[in-house]
Amino acid sequence: MIKGLYEAHLPVRDLAVSIAFYTKLGLKLAWRDGDTAFFWIVEGRSWVGLWQGAEYQTPYHPSLRHIAFEAEYEDLKRSVEWLESIQVDAVPFGRRTSVQPFVRPNQGNASVYFNDPDGNSLELICYVPVPEELRGITDKLSFEEWEKLAGGD
Template sequence: MITGLYEAHLPVSSLSVAEPFYKKLGLKEAWRDEDTLFVWIEEGRSWLGLWEGPEVHTPYHPALRHIAFRVSYTDLKQSVQWLESLGIQAVPFGSRTSSAPFVRPHQGNASVYFNDPDGNSLELMCRVEVPDALKHITEKLSFEEWEVRIRGL
């Protein structure tokens, strides 16, 4: 199921300092908000998340203990069953109560989360082609909700 690395994360003291440094290395901005910047390592395939703020410099901050593995969209749809077959439980992300895979239309990706035996956050993640008419959606959508929206176009 896993085909490569989708993302890794690093803490930074200042995005205004980190951004020009990573862009100088030839990495293009993929996505950002007020305290995070994602830059493409391989455009459309893997990125690096840079997190600003004093709290990310603590040894157990989730941004420092997280990686995402690249999978296909088809495999992500079956990921919870695959994890369960390995004796691994998917876990909810953030404020979500469901551990089912979900789509982030505004970022163009979809994910499911789980933890390793040491509590490190792991993710299976894929790119999702998002029609322009849906790119404004910032809420996380279940696969069922996503597919209904796509069919409605």
């Protein structure tokens, strides 16, 4: 029944600043109306809504203010450099200290994290095929560690 993410919503302090930021990420503005703007993630298929206003500035928790954008594995390998090229800093995930992308073998995905101008948590994520014998690995692995262990992507 469920095929993917259609929409997600994030609170923002300054809609103009957020529009510039999400445009810089390469998303296309779908429409804007007063204190709200929507950007296509996949045009005609999924989008993110940005809502300006004090009433939307609730206490932060990543489960409430987080979006993961689908990416390709090879793009994730270069994601920190791409983010730097558009003046966006990658951030460590959880207790990690590295901002480099990493693989979660037990979940079958890889990701890198960064924040928007309002501190909303954003993620680039991709599916990673994991052989059954490696599915039990719960450590987060660097791409280099993963590729040595799995023998490629």
